Amino acid sequence: MRIPSPRIIYAGTPDFAVPPLRRLLEAGADVAAVLTQPDRRAGRGRKMQQSPVKQLALAHDVEVMQPASLRDPEAHAPLAALQADLMIVAAYGLILPKAVLDIPRLGCWNIHASLLPRWRGAAPIQRAIEAGDTESGVCIMQMAPGLDTGPVFHHLATAIGPDDTGASLHDRLAVLGADALSHCLGQLARGALPEPVPQDDDAAVYAHKLTKDEARLDWQLDAMTLERQVRAFNPWPVAWCEHEGKRLRVWSARARNSGSGTPGQVIAAGADGIDVATGQGSLRLLEVQAEGGRRVSVTDWLNAQAAPGQLK
Incomplete structure (x- = not known):
């Protein structure tokens, strides 16, 4: 018996989150809605700009939700009304409280741009290059309270070359994120998704936010x-x-x-x-x-x- 495809809420904001969402849409996944950060003023003209994820969602007629925060319980009701099975999060930029993590039947998965537990936090791509790491990758993680602390379903690795920049590694990991997500969703559809592996907290390294x-x-x-x-x-x-x-x-x-x-x-x-x-x-x-x-x-x-x- 074929297991029904999950009904998905997708939460993401910047370019990194675009390839996984595009992969979902091209595969005909049931994306009930997209969560993304509110429009911001940007550029020399300081005009209001939509996030890359919002632009992709609107181009595919997917409902877009842009709460300023998810801490307010009033923001939870619209999410619960979607009756989603799974929320997929990729560089969303807002904290998901436990009440939100518990809304989807299968919880929330995060696409994280490092080989956890190394480089938890805001800037894993840049910190890996800065530290001289020879390898990076992406993880599909079951989200839990705490900063990137949840257990990991699957990871894909890539070498960091001597010419890699923050930009080139970012673009490669964004595609790997789509690949890793497709793998896990395929396993889920076959009823073969393994139990996620807990992280070794003692090996965790924090990737501090970048500053000018x-x-x-x-x-x-x-x-x-x-x-x-x-x-x-x-x-x-x-x-x-x-x-x-x-x-x-x-x-x-x-x-x-x-x-x-x-x-x-x-x-x-x-x-x-x-x-x-x-x-x-x-x-x-x-x-x-x-x-x-x-x-x-x-x-x-x-x-x-x-x-x-x-x-x-």
Whole structure:
């Protein structure tokens, strides 16, 4: 006897949550409604913008719900009225209290962008690159009270390459999230979904939320640490330093074992890049963005001005 497909509420907001929702819609899943954060003002014009998940849901005529918070019991009744079997959550951005976790018959699954219990929290993709991890992945987790503490049904891993940035790893994990979700829903449909495996709390590592201030490059650090920061913080908040009292964003850079000088001193500048002395080795800047300018190669930037002598 075929087990009926679950009736699903999908909760997500940014680009990371789009591929799994698209996979559900293309497969004809019963998506009763989509939860996403309220529209926000964004861009230079500060116009109201819909989340990527909302745009996809509306394009497929799926009901969209945008509560400002789920802590208020009044927000729970519309969810209960949907009579969903399962809620799938991917980078939604709002805390789900236990009362909400208990609404769907099968509870709530979370698509989390790390190999739990490593990198629980808000910025697992960037923290993995920043820390020098060689592997990342996604987990399908049964949600429980607590921050990413629930047991895991399934995971898929991917290597973190030397050229991976926050952007490239994000995009790859978003697709893996759709793959992992499809796998688990397939198991559920066959009545073969295994019991989720509890996490080892002692091995948990927390991925703190990113801030603009921490993206400032500290030239006292070693070159490899700085390179990882540049890659991790691309595309946000973008690594930066000071040049002549103004902020210079660094979009791309490579660590070099050679080169010595006072940290922050420019020791070479040319078509291959700008080499800056660090606490150990040097960092070759490849793409930069001056205040008020656009992202350009270092060659183009040097064509517009003299090579700097010192960066702060």
